[in-house]
Amino acid sequence: MPLNNPTSGYNLATEFQVSGIPWVTSSVLGVGELRHIQFYGVTKEIVVKNLSGSNMLMGFTQNGVSIGSNNLVLTSGESFSAEVRIVDLYLSGSNTSFCVFASLTGIPRRFAPNLSGSNPDGSTLDGIG
Numbered sequence: 001m002p003l004n005n006p007t008s009g010y011n012l013a014t015e016f017q018v019s020g021i022p023w024v025t026s027s028v029l030g031v032g033e034l035r036h037i038q039f040y041g042v043t044k045e046i047v048v049k050n051l052s053g054s055n056m057l058m059g060f061t062q063n064g065v066s067i068g069s070n071n072l073v074l075t076s077g078e079s080f081s082a083e084v085r086i087v088d089l090y091l092s093g094s095n096t097s098f099c100v101f102a103s104l105t106g107i108p109r110r111f112a113p114n115l116s117g118s119n120p121d122g123s124t125l126d127g128i129g
Helices: 060-068
Strands: 021-029 033-038 041-050 055-057 072-074 079-082 088-093 096-108
Touching: 021 033, 021 072, 021 088, 033 060, 041 072, 041 088, 055 060, 060 088, 072 079
Parallel strands: none
Antiparallel strands: 021 096, 033 088, 041 079, 041 096, 055 072, 055 088
């Protein structure tokens, strides 16, 4: 008879009640570059800061940043922080310095839903950036 012990899953609340594992990176986006940041686990919180003088786009899907309007524009020195459960982050800019901090849970990325940013017919899905 199986025990059915709880495992670490996307909706396991206890993973979000404890301190997260810190994850930090900083870099410079090349001219017109789209950077895909893949977290090894589901995030509990993220902070993204634009460290340069040019604007930067930030979103949660490639379509949201590269072809859609479902993104956030971070101006010079501006930062964004939120408690979100994501495994992918997309940034775009031109010669733009940035830093990203994430608080990670122990939930592996394979448990996170796929955010495609588009409908099956190829049209953009409103609200998912």
